Amino acid sequence: MTTFIKVGKVSDIPVLGARCVKTPAGTIGVFRTADDQIFAIENRCPHKGGPLSEGIVHGTSVTCPLHNTVVSLTTGLVEGPDGGGVVTIPVEVVDGEIHLDLGRLPVREVA
Amino acid sequence: MRKRLVVIGNGMAPGRALERLFEAAPDAYDVTIFNAEPRVNYDRIMLSPVLSGEKSYEDIIIHDDAWYTSNNVRLLQGKRVTEIDREAKRVTAADGTTADYDKLIIATGSNPFIIPVPGHQLPGVLAYRDLDDVEKMLHGAKTGGRAVVIGGGLLGLEAAAGLKMQGMDVTVLHIMPTLMERQLDPSAGYLLEKAVEDRGIEVICKANTKEILGVDKVEGVKLDDGRIIDATMVVMAVGIRPSVQLAKDAGLTVNRGIVVDDGMRTSDPDIYAVGECVEHDGMVYGLVAPLYEMAAVLADRLVEGAREYKGSQTSTKLKVTGIDLFSAGDFAEADDREEIVLRDAASGVYKRLVLKDNKILGVVLYGDTADGAWYFQMMKDGADIGELRDTLIFGQAFAGASPLDPTAAVAALPADAEICGCNGVCKGRIETAITDKNLKNVDDVRTHTKASASCGSCTGLVEQLLKLTLGDAYNPAGVAAMCKCTDLGHSDVRRLIVAKGLKSIPAVMQELQWKTANGCAKCRPALNYYLVADWPGEYVDDEQSRFINERVHANIQKDGTYSVVPRMWGGVTSSDELRAIADVVDKYEIPTVKVTGGQRIDMLGVKKEDLPAVWADLGKAGFVSGHAYAKGLRTVKTCVGSDWCRFGTQDSTGLGIKLERFLWGAWTPAKVKLAVSGCPRNCAEATCKDIGVVCVDSGYEIHFAGAAGLDIKGTEILCSVPTEAEAIEYIAALTQMYREQGHYLERIYKWAKRIGYDTVRNQIVHDAEKRQGYFERFQHAQKFAQDDPWAARAAKTGGHATEFTPLAEIGTAFPKPEMMEPAE
Numbered sequence A: 001m002t003t004f005i006k007v008g009k010v011s012d013i014p015v016l017g018a019r020c021v022k023t024p025a026g027t028i029g030v031f032r033t034a035d036d037q038i039f040a041i042e043n044r045c046p047h048k049g050g051p052l053s054e055g056i057v058h059g060t061s062v063t064c065p066l067h068n069t070v071v072s073l074t075t076g077l078v079e080g081p082d083g084g085g086v087v088t089i090p091v092e093v094v095d096g097e098i099h100l101d102l103g104r105l106p107v108r109e110v111a
Numbered sequence B: 001m002r003k004r005l006v007v008i009g010n011g012m013a014p015g016r017a018l019e020r021l022f023e024a025a026p027d028a029y030d031v032t033i034f035n036a037e038p039r040v041n042y043d044r045i046m047l048s049p050v051l052s053g054e055k056s057y058e059d060i061i062i063h064d065d066a067w068y069t070s071n072n073v074r075l076l077q078g079k080r081v082t083e084i085d086r087e088a089k090r091v092t093a094a095d096g097t098t099a100d101y102d103k104l105i106i107a108t109g110s111n112p113f114i115i116p117v118p119g120h121q122l123p124g125v126l127a128y129r130d131l132d133d134v135e136k137m138l139h140g141a142k143t144g145g146r147a148v149v150i151g152g153g154l155l156g157l158e159a160a161a162g163l164k165m166q167g168m169d170v171t172v173l174h175i176m177p178t179l180m181e182r183q184l185d186p187s188a189g190y191l192l193e194k195a196v197e198d199r200g201i202e203v204i205c206k207a208n209t210k211e212i213l214g215v216d217k218v219e220g221v222k223l224d225d226g227r228i229i230d231a232t233m234v235v236m237a238v239g240i241r242p243s244v245q246l247a248k249d250a251g252l253t254v255n256r257g258i259v260v261d262d263g264m265r266t267s268d269p270d271i272y273a274v275g276e277c278v279e280h281d282g283m284v285y286g287l288v289a290p291l292y293e294m295a296a297v298l299a300d301r302l303v304e305g306a307r308e309y310k311g312s313q314t315s316t317k318l319k320v321t322g323i324d325l326f327s328a329g330d331f332a333e334a335d336d337r338e339e340i341v342l343r344d345a346a347s348g349v350y351k352r353l354v355l356k357d358n359k360i361l362g363v364v365l366y367g368d369t370a371d372g373a374w375y376f377q378m379m380k381d382g383a384d385i386g387e388l389r390d391t392l393i394f395g396q397a398f399a400g401a402s403p404l405d406p407t408a409a410v411a412a413l414p415a416d417a418e419i420c421g422c423n424g425v426c427k428g429r430i431e432t433a434i435t436d437k438n439l440k441n442v443d444d445v446r447t448h449t450k451a452s453a454s455c456g457s458c459t460g461l462v463e464q465l466l467k468l469t470l471g472d473a474y475n476p477a478g479v480a481a482m483c484k485c486t487d488l489g490h491s492d493v494r495r496l497i498v499a500k501g502l503k504s505i506p507a508v509m510q511e512l513q514w515k516t517a518n519g520c521a522k523c524r525p526a527l528n529y530y531l532v533a534d535w536p537g538e539y540v541d542d543e544q545s546r547f548i549n550e551r552v553h554a555n556i557q558k559d560g561t562y563s564v565v566p567r568m569w570g571g572v573t574s575s576d577e578l579r580a581i582a583d584v585v586d587k588y589e590i591p592t593v594k595v596t597g598g599q600r601i602d603m604l605g606v607k608k609e610d611l612p613a614v615w616a617d618l619g620k621a622g623f624v625s626g627h628a629y630a631k632g633l634r635t636v637k638t639c640v641g642s643d644w645c646r647f648g649t650q651d652s653t654g655l656g657i658k659l660e661r662f663l664w665g666a667w668t669p670a671k672v673k674l675a676v677s678g679c680p681r682n683c684a685e686a687t688c689k690d691i692g693v694v695c696v697d698s699g700y701e702i703h704f705a706g707a708a709g710l711d712i713k714g715t716e717i718l719c720s721v722p723t724e725a726e727a728i729e730y731i732a733a734l735t736q737m738y739r740e741q742g743h744y745l746e747r748i749y750k751w752a753k754r755i756g757y758d759t760v761r762n763q764i765v766h767d768a769e770k771r772q773g774y775f776e777r778f779q780h781a782q783k784f785a786q787d788d789p790w791a792a793r794a795a796k797t798g799g800h801a802t803e804f805t806p807l808a809e810i811g812t813a814f815p816k817p818e819m820m821e822p823a824e
Ligand code: SRM
Pocket: B555, B556, B557, B563, B565, B594, B595, B596, B597, B598, B599, B600, B601, B602, B628, B634, B635, B673, B707, B708, B709, B710, B711, B747
């Protein structure tokens, strides 16, 4: 099921930066690229759980602040040979407002 | 017995002739050189980068002492020849030194022309010809003020740009309506004027200097229309005159220059002349390329060869970084000439070709000079451009095979096409050298062929030849690329940022052709640092290009919480400070408090949301950020020193505190840690720090380049100084040198090893002016660096204000109020 929920405005996030959305199922990192695309992924690095939203954003990827794992914002997959990935959350931007599809939260799928 | 060759003058022309001579016949002559300048042969055309600070004198030496020794050349520095006795075949210098010759070379170059207006002899009126002039300018620039440069030609503009980069206000006075009118047509001259003005240099054309004002020294310049321009320095760059007096006195044939035949021989068969002092076929030259052609002929003649010099066509490039300009030939308008002009105002490009009978007579390129060599070659060859005419102005790539591949353009050049104009090196010679001598990078090519070794403007072409010849085996510059976003190494990027005046990350990525849209986590922090360090007060820090620690001014921990380390100057604290820390720890329920290895207190496990409030409370107690997270100054550890310790020789604690207060806030390539010990027992462990001081009875022993982390290495000794003030000055200068040269993440010990410990000592200890320069630049940069980021963050004036709070918190009860229509 899709459940789009408004979480804030595009302008609330710095260009090439990220903010967090806290949910009962864990924290989501919401990222803004140089060309104002918005992506949302699980805020837990597949390596050792580093907060990806604190990483450096480049292109459509983010580098984890703890040990430099690079995660794709579009696919959620780890770049390079190590493999692994995080859940991506569908995003819709309407009139500068960001909506996340919280129906996709990992917990709800499991529950 | 070997024949005796005496050379008068030690400039670039005879230097080249001797090189060629020693290649051909190393043992033919005993060589003695008289040089009025008290130094070895250096690259005069690179004086402008020395003036602007982009290069040092050491960088531009062509022949070092070892060269003279190994070639058995007797170089008499600082000796001006005053007489040539052609009967006795003997020359005599001003101090009475004599030398007998079998063959004599006159290479006295030119003298700068000084307009004899009233006041031209005042102190502060300078010429621009040799290193002494540059040193005077640099000295004058220190006190600031306004420099008036008289002459808007090549030299004048280079001087103006250099003085501007040294921080002076600069006005250029030019007598003609447009700049560089001898090399440029009025359109290009106008574009140039705008570009020069964009750098904050004032340009006044049609300005006729009437008088230089001043009592004991220069105070201003008066124009004939009555205008007065205040000045603390006047540089005259209005032209040169061949230096011919000596030859004239000796009775040689002299017109404008010393007259030579096609074999570079003067009217006396045993006397040759070469360089700017020469007149050949009615022409006098003032650029290096023709002089080097003469030098090659002269060397050949000295070993009984028969090569002939037939005159040269010259081209000009302006060496003001960021301004691309090329001109060659004759571009005056005339009825029998046609011209092709291309203007692209948006990208600031102007190109003009002057043609006659389908041949190129003249070229002016502004903004995009890539095709200069190609046009120049066709011009020299007198090539028929009939077939190319329609697309000629778009350049070689368009005329050749594939317009997208820059190497295709170079591939299309014939083997005898000249690549390096300064040194007259053609494409074939470079290619042969690359394959025969197994050359791998531009530096190798420079060493073996001299191509791109002088003004450097053909470096790009040489690189493309390397690419072409070596294919995939070519690794640009032979250095590791910064990251996958570029082929350039850190050194090149640093150099180009300064040289091209790049002042933002997008500008760097655009100009240096980054391969990714916005870099990666490796290059962005490095670029951000380089820009912060190179453009203090101008560059606006890019938050998003900093690692999280520097972005939020705290160290991220494995669980996503942060640690907070306030500064504890020199490791000294007080009951009030300790109480304030205790209160903060209680109030924010901080789980761990630990004394660090750097003599201060660490509060670990602070939640990100709490950081601003923690800082606000610490700030009230007088604490500032300890930068425990920064590539910057960390701690200055001290011991108790002479205040308490029975062995202490100096106030090591006090000096440590002074150093920390002076250096804090400075961003550096990697972290910088200091320590000051009160005696050689060294309780503060100063001899394994980036910079350390060991106090002794007679003063302060300064150490550098120690390590005690991933690598362990004792320090090197920099020097000893008697006073605290000097210790601080030397240390700040050293820090600045490292800030300007270090690669991002390269600790001082690695940097110093890379460039050589002696290089550091030479610049910081033995060269007082260099040291002063570094020191002043450091002080200047600190004006913009010593803002406590915690105070700013607590007051919500720094960074992204909402950085510390979540964008949204969503409770358990889905769906939430502002739901959208389900997208099916
Ligand atoms: C807190 C402290 C340990 C302690 O509890 O005592 C510490 C903690 C860290 N050190 Fe250290 N180092 C601390 C003193 C040292 C010392 C001792 C000293 O400074 O006298 C050294 C050896 C000296 C040196 O730097 O060469 C030291 C050598 C390192 C290194 C190795 C650096 C190297 O180039 O060899 C790293 C790794 C790095 O920087 O890449 C490092 C990195 C770190 C980091 C930043 C690791 C990280 O990236 O998270 C740790 C941060 C913890 C935190 O959040 O505070 N720490 N670290 C010390 C803080 C000192 C301070 O007051 O600022």
